[in-house]
Amino acid sequence: MNKTETLEPLLTALCGAPPPSQLAGHLAALAQEVRVSRGGSAPLDHRRDLFVYIAQGSTKLVASASAGREQIVAFHFAGDIVSVPAHSLHSYSLNALEPTHLLIFPASEMHAAIAGNPAVLTGLLQRVLTALHRCRDKAVGLGRKNAGERVASFLVGMAERIGHAEGGEITLDLPMSRRDIADSLGLTIETVSRQFSEMRSAGWLRTQGRAHVRLLQPATLAAHAGHVELRSP
Amino acid sequence: MNKTETLEPLLTALCGAPPPSQLAGHLAALAQEVRVSRGGSAPLDHRRDLFVYIAQGSTKLVASASAGREQIVAFHFAGDIVSVPAHSLHSYSLNALEPTHLLIFPASEMHAAIAGNPAVLTGLLQRVLTALHRCRDKAVGLGRKNAGERVASFLVGMAERIGHAEGGEITLDLPMSRRDIADSLGLTIETVSRQFSEMRSAGWLRTQGRAHVRLLQPATLAAHAGHVELRSP
DNA sequence: CGTGCCGTTGAAGGTTCTCAACCGTGGTGG
DNA sequence: CCACCACGGTTGAGAACCTTCAACGGCACG
Structure with a gap:
């Protein structure tokens, strides 16, 4: 080519x-x-x-x-x-x-x-x-989000760009390492890893190997991303 | 007009x-x-x-x-x-x-x-x-700077945009409040205020009223802004 | 099969946040 | 004219969150 x-x-x-x-x-x-x-x-x-x-x-x-x-x-x-x-x-x-x-x-x-x-x-x-x-x-x-919100934002954002929807779930193959994610979110690799662990045990996502992530509850994740809420008053 | x-x-x-x-x-x-x-x-x-x-x-x-x-x-x-x-x-x-x-x-x-x-x-x-x-x-x-570096970066950046050089010093009239500075730097007003106080007692700057700031040592301030150093190896 | 890197988990420490009180200034009204 | 109040800024003590330091596990690769 x-x-x-x-x-x-x-x-x-x-x-x-x-x-x-x-x-x-x-x-x-x-x-x-x-x-x-x-x-x-x-x-x-x-x-x-x-x-x-x-x-x-x-x-x-x-x-x-x-x-x-x-x-x-x-x-x-x-x-x-x-x-x-x-x-x-x-x-x-x-x-x-x-x-x-x-x-x-x-x-x-x-x-x-x-x-x-x-x-x-x-x-x-x-x-x-x-x-x-x-x-x-x-x-x-x-500037204004805590570790959990940053990781949730990251996952939601990546899901939009490179995710594949499957029913209510989204699968992702992350090309970047945990260090890259940490360097992108202004955190350390340990903190990122801990957030992944918490989200796993909360049932929000599942991981396979280093790269593969399945978002089991994208809506919950998005709600915890600290974005402005689209409120129904 | x-x-x-x-x-x-x-x-x-x-x-x-x-x-x-x-x-x-x-x-x-x-x-x-x-x-x-x-x-x-x-x-x-x-x-x-x-x-x-x-x-x-x-x-x-x-x-x-x-x-x-x-x-x-x-x-x-x-x-x-x-x-x-x-x-x-x-x-x-x-x-x-x-x-x-x-x-x-x-x-x-x-x-x-x-x-x-x-x-x-x-x-x-x-x-x-x-x-x-x-x-x-x-x-x-x-993402990667501490409070002191953020405030120094802010002052150096503002000096470039709205500062007036006077010899080796730079005078600034900041139109924004401490809250605005804090909200811009991802800090609290208290932390910003403490950084200003430290820089005052270090002799790096002097303040008059809310808005007026005189940078006494702009070079020192820039050196503490955490920017990449232009090194001479 | 050993090695090295990446990721995970735990405990201790530090920087910043939170809560609180105080101060100085500017504006207002008695 | 001055007292009062409101607001922005400063300073202090304790708590929270994240980082740092450390050890361990697992997967890939030579």
Whole structure:
């Protein structure tokens, strides 16, 4: 599969229609195509703003504060677009959770390339807005929720993105480790593990091996996620 | 001052050039112009995605989790653009920190209006990206920093946005209360107050009344903000 | 079959929260 | 003019939640 073909789903998703082949070719010329193995980190040029398209696989965007403390800012799955700024208060890296296929674009050149196509530009804006809103929700969780609520939020959120509904239950295959979950929720692995244990014994979920999770009571879980209640007064 | 005139600085900032007057007129027709007094909240229609332009004053974007817990997601000052999604996991409101002048746009119609002007569209994208990157930095702070580092980060960040350099010192007039700071940093007002006291006695800053802060040692403060160190190995 | 990593569970400790009292300021009304 | 009150900020003591430190179990891989 060549770069242009890899790009097609991206463009289709962005503008909601089959893309003009000229644009696809133009973008393909800009893109650096990279395959990253599980645990590897994407070769990012931190001197310039970037967009990264996740063609296949899944990634985590990791920020490092001082003293080696790490915070996972977001998880991404196939089809997602990630924005990585040139330099920031914290140093960012993009790591693969499984064998992953990426297209890396310099932001300024991508802007120029799609400037003539408002539909694509608007689509990109929409993606960035979604990322912003997810990040805000994460900030609420990190600032104002306890460990149980954070883990419940995480599971509910992942269920929406990569879960498979089966009757009233949802099954999940989590590509990330407990450490990743902890680093994403601002907790320690031990606390995450304890929360999983409590939820297991409460009958809210069942786990199989490291990755497989079955949410037995998604509604209960959602109710304990600390989201604003859709009240019936 | 009419709406079109209020819009001009926005458009100039977005595309880096004097705006075509036709576009300004078109956008002005979309905008709902609102003045909000100190402490008041903007009349947002939560049924649709919105952009809000802060023409004058300053605001806080507040998210409510369940049980009345509030997290301030961002502060905004004159010239900023805020994106407010239709509905989210948490309920958002935009509150004025001082008498504030706003222009409220329905997102979809704004998209349509500026679709023909790639420079403006790209400028808007740039603003949203900046917001995303700030939100990520906030997430790092909320997830992985202690109280002292959070307050130091806050002061350093505010100094960049609304501070006045005077020799090696920086003076600030904070429009937000201690409660707002606490709600922004995921702490309690008591903890914020204690951190201010410690920094005062350490000689890092001096306060006058509620709002006025003078950073005596901005570099020391920045060093204690827990950002990644720019090391010389 | 040994090794190493990841996940789980337990006990002790620390940072922040909660509850409470006090202080200073600004506005109001007698 | 001053007393009073309301509100925001400061300071202190105890409690709660999460972290830290430690040990153990299990699965994958060489």
